[in-house]
Amino acid sequence: MNTILKQVALITQIDQLIRLQATGTPEAFAYRLGISKTKLYRVLKTMKLLKASILYDMTLQSFVYETVVEFQYGFYDLEIGKVNRLSLKK
Template sequence: MKQLTKQIALLERVDQLIRLKATGAPKQLAERLEVSQATIFRIIETMKEMNAPVCYDISRQSYIYTEIAKFKCGFYVQDLDAHEERNLSGGANYKNLQVLSKF
């Protein structure tokens, strides 16, 4: 599982650099991320397979997105209002849960 986490983090970093138009050439990007150039090419290919609108801009010497894009992977937490919380807890027992939670 640790390997998967590393791969996701690497993909997120590449995405960030692409959005900043600051990847540099593939060799520079590989050195910056401490991976092989082949790994960079695999990451870009994987991103394309995931429908990322990515290409290499020769004039900028950077990978860029041809459309607004951003990679997101992970869990995002949001606060629930009372109605949403009640629906999650099964409804009828909601008030009982509130009373019990005060102890």
């Protein structure tokens, strides 16, 4: 379970930096996240499989979303309409 939470936290962090168009080069991005470039590309591939339209913009030197997307996770109470999200706090 801890592994899943770490993956969600990493995807959330990557998502935020992509939205800010502040990832830098793949090498700098991986370093900033504290992961290898190979792992970065593996996570980006997973995100793309989940329908995130990610590409690298050479002009901005940042990964960007080609279309507007939203990353959500958690369980949703359909009867009440409340969202119960996973807590990433340790």
